[in-house]
Amino acid sequence: MPRQRPPETSLPVVIGRLVRQRRLELKLEQDELATRSGLSKAVIRRYEFGDRSPSWEAMLRLARALELRPSEFVAVFEDWQPKPKRKKAAA
Secondary structure (H helix, E strand, O other): OOOOOOOOOOHHHHHHHHHHHHHHHOOOOHHHHHHHHOOOHHHHHHHHHOOOOOOHHHHHHHHHHOOOOHHHHHOHHHHOOOOOOOOOOOO
16 A cells, blocks of 8 residues: 655645755755754655654754754744644534
């Protein structure tokens, strides 16, 4: 069975897009970003695919490695809107 991707509007996907876009702007490979940030290449890959959300510490490491101010990195949260949770039907 193929791996199911998270919804395109999920926060991990939005963060992953930012990481990948900035990495490509800087012409970095995933392993170079991993070295700069002190994170593993596997973790970088999982962030970019939206499989995992970085911790605050990891976001600060990524911001530095991607030559962004932390405020620029977390600005992605300003426009992100969580989907409203659906109410469960009474049993």
